[in-house]
Amino acid sequence: MDRTTIGIVMNGVTGRMGLRQHLIRSILAIREDGGLPLRDGTVLWPEPILAGRSEAKLRALADRHGLTQWTTDVPGALARPDVHVYFDAQVTSARVKALRQAIEAGKHIYTEKPVAESLGEAVELARFADAAGVKHGVVQDKLFLPGLRKLARLVQGGFFGRILSVRGEFGYWVFEGDWQSAQRPSWNYRAADGGGITLDMFPHWHYVLEQIFGPVRAVTARSVTHIDRRWDESGSPYDATADDAVYGLFELDGGIMAQINSSWAVRVNRDELVEFQVDGTHGSAVAGLHHCRVQPRAATPKPVWDPDVPTAQRFRDQWQQVPDNEIFANGFRAQWEQFLLYVAEDAPYTGDLWAGARGVQVAELGLQSSREGRRLEIPELDR
Structure with a gap:
């Protein structure tokens, strides 16, 4: 050929x-x-x-x-x-x-x-x-992850009805580098070298939200450095000057509210390293890297709050797996x-590059929001 x-x-x-x-x-x-x-x-x-x-x-x-x-x-x-x-x-x-x-x-x-x-x-x-x-x-x-491909398929098929909210949890514990080697390069934790989880992950979350759910119109965020001392690849200690966690609230078209926490200082208690829960009037879904589970309106349980009695419901068992229906490439x-x-x-x-610029824009505004403690609207970029 x-x-x-x-x-x-x-x-x-x-x-x-x-x-x-x-x-x-x-x-x-x-x-x-x-x-x-x-x-x-x-x-x-x-x-x-x-x-x-x-x-x-x-x-x-x-x-x-x-x-x-x-x-x-x-x-x-x-x-x-x-x-x-x-x-x-x-x-x-x-x-x-x-x-x-x-x-x-x-x-x-x-x-x-x-x-x-x-x-x-x-x-x-x-x-x-x-x-x-x-x-x-x-x-x-992230758009090509099997779990998010399935999630996008649910959105396109109208599964959710009117989408109300998106909740995202991303991250894991990155070792400081002293008694166990770090899983990420040291420059990630130095602001002077372009490090920081806000600049790293907000561009990801922006294109995920933009392309699956709709344009992002405003952001409120808090960026923090939880671990301020780490050890580099040669075993030398250094001051971690970049943020290692960011807690963000994004407002999308249609009144959709998205809350996404990103952290390199969190221990994982979820099925995958990133998970998104989407709630809508007709159903909900939880998507990770590979898997996606749904709970439609007609199969939604009816919990009752009673702190004095242990619940007998096994909530994780009340969700249904979304089938692959195709072979997902890397x-x-x-x-x-x-x-x-x-x-x-x-x-x-x-x-x-314009999509990339919009991602940098939401990261920059997220850092500004964190410094100033306020909500910031996201303007259209002037080409």
Whole structure:
């Protein structure tokens, strides 16, 4: 079968997320399956060029996966005519400069979020990409989780009637790094390096709310640093200056109220690391990464409050599992395929830099709300 090669500079793939989800489970998985079929019957073949700062890490990574192309010279790689796409999975603080270089080189860009540390930078970047005529996309992996795919299906099918509220719980205990190693990199907990859970997670929650339930119109939030001392990868202690928990209230079109708690200082007492409960006039659902359970109006139990008598009802047993009804691909790979088809044959695509900018906007307003202790409306972005 004829195939067309698309060169992709992948910057930041020596990190956990860039390596596991973007390189191994997305680009290499597409190659292992013979490439990405196109409408004309040919195949799109992704050719990764690994990029980063460490020659030793890049060489070892390439050797391990049978790849031949890697570089520490990102501008040089961007100058190559056989490179079509630049992907960024670096630390947030390095992202805008690298994306601008790629746009200036005329490359399409696909990037992890947040796209920038500030709304001004995010908007400027989106305008710059539009003016350059390049295609751009931002990772929105949560939309491709099986549990949220099922939840979106329920919304589209009218299961809930009028949706009243959304309650989200996300997070887990990230060890401080002294007596047990931390599960997340230390820069996540330093404000100067672009760390903080509000900037990290509010862009996720924004696109989940926006694309499944409707536009977000206002935000009230409280960002806090519960653990103010941690230990880095070398075992050295440091002051944690970025927020490690944020408690948010989002107001959506139609009067929908969404409450989402995000924390790296919480011990998990739920079925999955993230869960959303959606309540509507005709039914409710609880969705996680993989599973989704429902309770329709006609099957809703009738509890009675009586603190003096232990309840005999087993509330978790009163919910019904939503069937898969399809095979769910890895969410990162699914969005990579969407973006590559967008580049190769102009297939529909919605998660662009403007969507990324709206996510940064709600994070920035959330941090402002926390500082000022007030509700803030979210204005439309001026393109």
